[in-house]
Amino acid sequence: MEVLTSLMHGLGVAFQPGNLLWCFVGVFLGTVVGVMPGLGPAATIAMLLPLTFQMPPTTALIMLAGIYYGAKYGGSTTAILLNVPGESASVVTCLDGYQMARKGRAGAALGIAAISSFVAGTVGVLGLMLLAPPLAKFALSFSSPEYFALMALGLSMVVLLAGESLVKALLAMLVGLWLAGIGIDLFSDDSRFTFGMSEMLDGIDFVIVAIGVFALGEVIGNMEKRGESTLLPVPKGLRNLLPTWQELKACRFAFLNGSIIGFVIGVLPGAGSTIASFISYGVEKAVSKHPEKFGTGVPEGVAAPEGANNSETGGALVPLLTLGIPGSGTTAILLAAFVLWGLRPGPLMIQDNPELFWGLVASMYVGNIMLLVLNLPLIPVFAQILKLREYALYPVIFGISLIGVYSVSGSLFDCGLLAVFGLLGYLMRKLDYPSAPLILGLVLGDAMESALRQSLMMSQGSLSILVSRPMSATMLVLAVALLALPLFRKFNRWRVQAIEENG
Amino acid sequence: MAKASRWNGDVISGAALAALGVFILNEARHWPYMTEEGPGPGFFPLWYGVAMIVLSLWLVLSASLRTPGKTVAGGVNWKGVGRALLVWFAFAVSVGLLKWIGFLLSFALLTVFIVVGMYGKSWRLGIGLAVVNALSFHVLFRMALSVDLPAGPLGF
Amino acid sequence: MKPVRSTIMTALCAALLAAMPAWAEFKPTKPVEFIVHTGPGGGADVLARFIAQVIDKEKLAPVRFTVNNKSGGGGLTAMAYVAEKKGDTHAIAVFTGNWLTNPLVRKEAKVTVKDLTPVARLVLEPALIAVKNDAPFKSLKDFIDAAKKNPKPLKQSGGSTTSRDNVVRQLLMKETGADWAYVSFKGGGERIAALLGGHVNMMVIEPQEAGEHIKAGNMRVLAQVSDKRLAGFPNVPTIKEAGYDVPNVPQVRGILMPPGVAPEVVAYYEDLFQRLTKTATWKKYLDEQQFEDGYMKSAELAKFFDSFSNQMRGILKEAGIKVVR
Numbered sequence: 001m002e003v004l005t006s007l008m009h010g011l012g013v014a015f016q017p018g019n020l021l022w023c024f025v026g027v028f029l030g031t032v033v034g035v036m037p038g039l040g041p042a043a044t045i046a047m048l049l050p051l052t053f054q055m056p057p058t059t060a061l062i063m064l065a066g067i068y069y070g071a072k073y074g075g076s077t078t079a080i081l082l083n084v085p086g087e088s089a090s091v092v093t094c095l096d097g098y099q100m101a102r103k104g105r106a107g108a109a110l111g112i113a114a115i116s117s118f119v120a121g122t123v124g125v126l127g128l129m130l131l132a133p134p135l136a137k138f139a140l141s142f143s144s145p146e147y148f149a150l151m152a153l154g155l156s157m158v159v160l161l162a163g164e165s166l167v168k169a170l171l172a173m174l175v176g177l178w179l180a181g182i183g184i185d186l187f188s189d190d191s192r193f194t195f196g197m198s199e200m201l202d203g204i205d206f207v208i209v210a211i212g213v214f215a216l217g218e219v220i221g222n223m224e225k226r227g228e229s230t231l232l233p234v235p236k237g238l239r240n241l242l243p244t245w246q247e248l249k250a251c252r253f254a255f256l257n258g259s260i261i262g263f264v265i266g267v268l269p270g271a272g273s274t275i276a277s278f279i280s281y282g283v284e285k286a287v288s289k290h291p292e293k294f295g296t297g298v299p300e301g302v303a304a305p306e307g308a309n310n311s312e313t314g315g316a317l318v319p320l321l322t323l324g325i326p327g328s329g330t331t332a333i334l335l336a337a338f339v340l341w342g343l344r345p346g347p348l349m350i351q352d353n354p355e356l357f358w359g360l361v362a363s364m365y366v367g368n369i370m371l372l373v374l375n376l377p378l379i380p381v382f383a384q385i386l387k388l389r390e391y392a393l394y395p396v397i398f399g400i401s402l403i404g405v406y407s408v409s410g411s412l413f414d415c416g417l418l419a420v421f422g423l424l425g426y427l428m429r430k431l432d433y434p435s436a437p438l439i440l441g442l443v444l445g446d447a448m449e450s451a452l453r454q455s456l457m458m459s460q461g462s463l464s465i466l467v468s469r470p471m472s473a474t475m476l477v478l479a480v481a482l483l484a485l486p487l488f489r490k491f492n493r494w495r496v497q498a499i500e501e502n503g
Numbered sequence: 504m505a506k507a508s509r510w511n512g513d514v515i516s517g518a519a520l521a522a523l524g525v526f527i528l529n530e531a532r533h534w535p536y537m538t539e540e541g542p543g544p545g546f547f548p549l550w551y552g553v554a555m556i557v558l559s560l561w562l563v564l565s566a567s568l569r570t571p572g573k574t575v576a577g578g579v580n581w582k583g584v585g586r587a588l589l590v591w592f593a594f595a596v597s598v599g600l601l602k603w604i605g606f607l608l609s610f611a612l613l614t615v616f617i618v619v620g621m622y623g624k625s626w627r628l629g630i631g632l633a634v635v636n637a638l639s640f641h642v643l644f645r646m647a648l649s650v651d652l653p654a655g656p657l658g659f
Numbered sequence: 660m661k662p663v664r665s666t667i668m669t670a671l672c673a674a675l676l677a678a679m680p681a682w683a684e685f686k687p688t689k690p691v692e693f694i695v696h697t698g699p700g701g702g703a704d705v706l707a708r709f710i711a712q713v714i715d716k717e718k719l720a721p722v723r724f725t726v727n728n729k730s731g732g733g734g735l736t737a738m739a740y741v742a743e744k745k746g747d748t749h750a751i752a753v754f755t756g757n758w759l760t761n762p763l764v765r766k767e768a769k770v771t772v773k774d775l776t777p778v779a780r781l782v783l784e785p786a787l788i789a790v791k792n793d794a795p796f797k798s799l800k801d802f803i804d805a806a807k808k809n810p811k812p813l814k815q816s817g818g819s820t821t822s823r824d825n826v827v828r829q830l831l832m833k834e835t836g837a838d839w840a841y842v843s844f845k846g847g848g849e850r851i852a853a854l855l856g857g858h859v860n861m862m863v864i865e866p867q868e869a870g871e872h873i874k875a876g877n878m879r880v881l882a883q884v885s886d887k888r889l890a891g892f893p894n895v896p897t898i899k900e901a902g903y904d905v906p907n908v909p910q911v912r913g914i915l916m917p918p919g920v921a922p923e924v925v926a927y928y929e930d931l932f933q934r935l936t937k938t939a940t941w942k943k944y945l946d947e948q949q950f951e952d953g954y955m956k957s958a959e960l961a962k963f964f965d966s967f968s969n970q971m972r973g974i975l976k977e978a979g980i981k982v983v984r
Contacts, residue, residue, distance in 0.1 A: 219590075
């Protein structure tokens with residue numbers, strides 16, 4: 001019950017007026033930043049660092065953390081309304097979220113995203129609070145072979161994202177893997193596929209591909225017809241703007257699934273919210289009674305990834321606070337902030353600064369509630385965006401996409417790349433190549449290759465390392481099983497057909 | 504989309520991807536496949552290059568063997584494709600112009616192009632929307648969020 | 660420049676500057692752009708932000724210094740950016756050892772440090788050779804002997820193959836004839852996780868990264884990569900003291916400016932940073948981060964650039980890494 005007393009103490013800290021205020025500022029800013037494609041929590045936190053020197057570290061951390069998890073709430077907004085992923089993890093939300101919007105259920109989708117984010121975010125904080133030390137140990141036992149297996153499992157999800165043609169999905173994934181490999185090779189310092197251009201040395205930013213293929217591909221595709229009608233049907237009345245009980249009921253497993261998967265993957269340094277979203281979506285589809293409906297706009301398809309990317313923030317804070325090891329770009333900046341504030345991140349940080357940890361944890365509960373309250377009433381407001389006529393909306397989408405990309409790197413070259421990927425997105429739509437596998441390959445390619453090479457370096461070239469360790473072996477078996485699934489289904493269909501024909 | 508055109512599209516895209524696969528393999532040749540410290544930079548590209556070639560050839564094969572169904576009336580909506588590509592081209596041009604005239608102007612121009620050129624609305628509406636768009640982006644991004652917009656020599 | 664000529668030039672400049680203090684004085688009049696080659700949170704970024712903070716607090720300059728992140732290409736993007744700002748007196752950049760080593764191996768590099776104006780060197784960052792606390796090695800000699808004997812090689816985690824971690828490894832391997840594997844990880848966090856999780860046996864780590872883990876008892880330090888013992892580790896021998904005669908490879912950080920700036924501008928910033936290093940806040944920072952004060956003025960720094968680059972060239976070639984310039 002030590003946890004409860006500490007939590008009470010933390011709540012006392014969190015409810016101090018100064019901390020409440022800055023918590024609100026943080027989550028509000030985070031939401032805004034999350035909505036804007038390209039501009040991410042990492043850059044915002046960096047920009048606000050000088051401001052934080054004027055305040056006590058606990059308050060500053062409460063605000064910055066608010067930005068971090070607040071951004072995850074905002075990212076789903078443009079994903080659902082405009083098919084523009086506001087944040088890398090929101091890509092998966094685009095798949096069903098945007099389709100729900102097209103069917104007139106934009107408000108419901110936004111609502112489900114907010115509720116799922118709240119549930120999962122809270123679960124994430126719970127996990128952080130209760131499980132931090134043992135999970136830290138778990139995080140350490142995970143190394144390159146396990147990462148490789150995890151990535152392989154993620155890639156095998158392509159089977160579930162395939163739609164009609166598995167071959168095309170696999171090809172899209174391979175192109176994604178290739179794109180991921182562009183740039184400087186970490187291990188040997190060779191530069192690959194850079195065509196001699198120094199702008200390509202760092203590879204192609206994920207945001208450029210995601211926005212180009214998803215958002216621009218969609219808009220350009222819509223330009224084929226000269227339409228007059230409003231973009232998407234917007235139902236009247238508040239009741240229709242919120243999710244129905246039926247929809248919420250359908251999502252009950254998704255809430256759980258998203259929360260757990262997101263948190264566990266967040267704990268692993270290096271595995272990010274995008275992977276968490278994909279895997280959570282894949283799992284949800286795999287256990288669903290109507291898997292073929294995924295991708296056409298099912299509420300669980302929004303709830304699962306949105307939940308995952310929110311509880312991931314709770315998970316990512318575990319290695320940061322318990323070991324001083326940052327798991328992602330944003331947590332790396334938080335780590336730098338700790339140093340600049342004079343704290344010593346590491347195994348002893350929680351011990352030495354209990355009110356910092358518990359104040360943060362308590363404020364995260366408060367922050368999640370604030371975000372739910374902030375986001376739900378805004379849904380009707382956001383839904384009005386859909387009332388704009390196409391000719392007004394589409395230029396705006398072009399503009400936002402461009403700014404989103406420019407704000408990441410400030411490079412006009414990247415803007416040019418955006419145009420290239422816009423064209424690619426359009427071509428893929430026309431030729432029926434699914435775009436989710438492309439993104440999947442792009443996100444996982446780098447990490448998977450590094451993990452494989454690191455594993456082989458550790459084992460001096462022997463692949464057995466991947467199967468001799470229990471966790472990686474299990475995940476690899478799962479991955480193989482997933483890949484074999486379509487073959488199994490086909491075989492089953494033939495069998496059934498044969499029986500029918502003979503019977 | 505007509506079945507016939509899809510078949511064609513599959514063959515062409517499959518061939519293109521096979522070519523990409525060959526390109527990847529060619530590049531991968533230059534890098535060490537295996538070094539004493541582990542797999543080299545050539546390792547992964549080699550494998551996915553091979554996979555790409557195999558899969559794309561499979562695609563081409565299965566598409567050409569599939570009997571092209573009756574062509575649906577109208578075939579491929581080439582006019583529509585042309586419109587789409589034109590818009591894309593306009594966007595590409597606006598990106599290219601960023602260096603010369605800055606974001607706000609080129610965005611305004613793109614708006615006008617889409618509203619008037621693509622949707623056939625009046626010039627007044629087009630220019631009006633262009634101004635609204637440009638101004639709101641300026642206010643929202645430059646001033647409220649202090650996000651830099653690409654600026655031309657005129658400073659905006 | 661030949662040594663004699665540069666000494667004469669330096670003397671002349673110094674004489675000129677000393678003789679006419681008021682004439683060519685420069686003071687910044689608008690915010691100074693402080694360019695770093697990492698994203699927010701990276702080593703150079705944190706240092707720049709700290710410096711900006713100190714300058715602001717101690718009122719060392721009449722204007723603000725704002726950090727501009729130009730990450731990419733392992734530093735090449737930032738270097739190219741600085742080179743483009745020819746003659747800009749309100750732009751400075753943090754350089755690290757990377758700026759010197761990277762162009763040596765990357766043919767895409769269009770700019771080297773010789774194209775830029777050195778201002779001052781600020782710190783030398785030593786490193787520690789650390790192992791997990793339950794490892795059987797009590798000293799560096801133990802580790803190297805084990806590496807020589809063992810058929811199953813030991814592993815070290817670190818950054819890319821041109822990073823300081825690997826350079827230290829190459830030097831030690833060459834000197835002792837031992838061999839052990841090297842596993843690259845992208846981020847410091849992952850390298851530490853690999854060590855603490857028992858997946859690798861040893862790593863070269865910066866003192867401020869290791870400090871807390873050592874205090875908590877998770878890590879043990881075998882030796883220091885430094886010329887003299889750090890205050891925080893009085894009982895740990897340096898590599899030389901441990902008996903291995905390899906040159907010290909510090910991670911170096913300092914300031915430089917775009918090409919084409921007048922000497923009085925350089926002198927202003929030199930002086931600014933010298934005053935910075937004299938503040939108590941800076942000294943405390945060095946203590947906490949366990950950096951060595953390596954302050955050097957521009958003329959000396961130019962020479963250091965040359966000597967360091969040459970040294971690196973030699974080391975990289977020996978390690979079998981392709982050197983392109």
